[in-house]
Amino acid sequence: MPPSIECTPVTGSCPAQTFHARDLTITRSMALKPFTDPRTMTGSTTDHMLKVTWSNSTGWGVPEIVPYAPLALDPTATVLHYANECFEGMKAYRNKRTGKIQVFRPDLNAKRLNMSADRIALPSFDNDEFVALLCAFVAVEERWLAWSGNSTILEYDENDFLYLRPMMIGTTPRLGLAKPNDAMFLIIATKFSSWHTRPLRLLASSPEESVRAWPGGFGFAKVGANYGPTLQYQTRAVSLGYDQVLWLFDVEKRYVTEAGGANFFVVWRTEDGGVELVTAPLETGTVLDGVTRRSVIELVRERLPEVSVTERQFTVGEIVAAVDSRRIIEAFACGTAYFIAPVAEIGISGRDVTIPLKVEGKSGEYARTIRRWLEEIMYGEIDHAWGVAVN
């Protein structure tokens, strides 16, 4: 990480290149929010938020955990005009054996948020300090994953989790379009109860009409600019009875990229009889380097050597061909929010193509297996380096 502006270390006037967890101050809320049944608490934010401000001249300030509250932003703040915003999606879980709270591969989110921030000219920070602040914040919000005995919830579900949203926004009050001189890093959290959605119905997009991302663009970065512009097409897909858009790229080739805001995998039998797990590659810059995506690839490569795991450009035509020749095995979307979400059907050029769901009509077998592997790690049923205790 190069310094963002010239500085003179000798005089001590260097802007701070990162925030430091050792500087963290905590002001606890005097009015904790009442719990309600987490299964109905879709999106209730927790009691606190973590906040650090940055300016181009002084660098990162002191991180503070304060009671959750609205942000006061000048109407000219760059984030409201020029989409200087990036974020991460993560989850915190109660380890089912130790009772400690843990997060999943936070180092990968730290790296990706730095990469996203760079793509939209927001400042960088140290990855380890990010992880340390995240853990400190989750520890403060521990009561939201109440352990039996301490809980004021009538029915505590051991599969509850906190959805964590680290985010960075440009806050300079200036309409002139330029790299922001001021920014804010925040971590907020919402409480959810684990849910199993019904298998997804996807609508393959028409690349003539709408394209999510482009080489040389920013589809690989978790920036706000990738999301708002998808809602027009997404709204249309929902009105047609689908859950999410399967985003295609290239009017002629019709490459499969992402499903909604999630990565997308297909399992099929290849022409030569092998089993292939395929997903779009990162090199085109049009799909997100998902933490769940990467974990799926690594686990399957490690534990299912008979499956060939391939990151390559593949087309919606290949899916249709695999369905028609009965080589299709299953398909699923994956991401932090959707976890491992089996796909039941894909609308392709007016035809609804059925994807097998061999496990009780709810999931494919690979999706079910991979989901269990990940749950075991996330909820600490087994010891694994990817599960990182917060305290």
Added chain:
Amino acid sequence: MPPSIECTPVTGSCPAQTFHARDLTITRSMALKPFTDPRTMTGSTTDHMLKVTWSNSTGWGVPEIVPYAPLALDPTATVLHYANECFEGMKAYRNKRTGKIQVFRPDLNAKRLNMSADRIALPSFDNDEFVALLCAFVAVEERWLAWSGNSTILEYDENDFLYLRPMMIGTTPRLGLAKPNDAMFLIIATKFSSWHTRPLRLLASSPEESVRAWPGGFGFAKVGANYGPTLQYQTRAVSLGYDQVLWLFDVEKRYVTEAGGANFFVVWRTEDGGVELVTAPLETGTVLDGVTRRSVIELVRERLPEVSVTERQFTVGEIVAAVDSRRIIEAFACGTAYFIAPVAEIGISGRDVTIPLKVEGKSGEYARTIRRWLEEIMYGEIDHAWGVAVN
């Protein structure tokens, strides 16, 4: 404009499909900001802001002009995560003959903001009501274009203007990605003194590295998502001594699209000896339908019949060929912020190509003429339908 949700007109429970200027309330600031020399007031906001909120269930609320103040936004507000934001750039001028304040073609900005809002799933409104609210707001801020005698400014420049920023943001406090259920429409203003920048040095982008917009994307809409992601490349261009990026599209063809956040025109002598004014077409969906762009095209078609005005895809290679064969006449960027900005040089694949500036080394002759035509209309030196008095 179709209703955004089902409603029953009979019961009177329809959400309001537009805001209405007749409902406007005005709360004047009791602490007006001190004037300083407008030539140094780059970006000082005025005393008030216009605000209307929208919700999916009740539609548009009552517009109000209130003292300028920070917005209180929940940290989960969709605009901070998913770039649900669009805006317009406009200017208000003091008519040099009548002393009245006027705006320039506000109907076009109204239409475009509606189009932009639709592209990112924000609500629509009535164009005429937009213009009426805009005029009411500018009238309240009249003192910022103080007429001689009323001014507390030592030196009032008759070329001062107010930069107006109508904007819309999604405000629903919800991390789940979906069409916002709540939005806010605002108009704010900043005071500027007319400035003449030095002729621009542009750096032609490398489409292998960075692409501003693509077919099926949203380059045609004035949405935040088009701006933040350009800053990384723009910052690099400035560090190399250029003012703005000349955005190219297509790795092989290298079509010229926009210059920074402005439209781009070239004037050259064609192979057959005619004079052509050329700019990128709107059909590809990758350039903004600029109000200044459209005005330039219409004025030149009307007043300079000997010039062939062409909206078509053209390449940076054509520019190099025109320079090398001395057919190049001039080039300029245009937009509300940059007005008509002559181009002096374009960095193309490591070579700085020089563009003629026949008028005192500061502008081409067409750019100078077009600029004067527009100034005459904007500052009311002549009567013209494009100049709309605000009261």
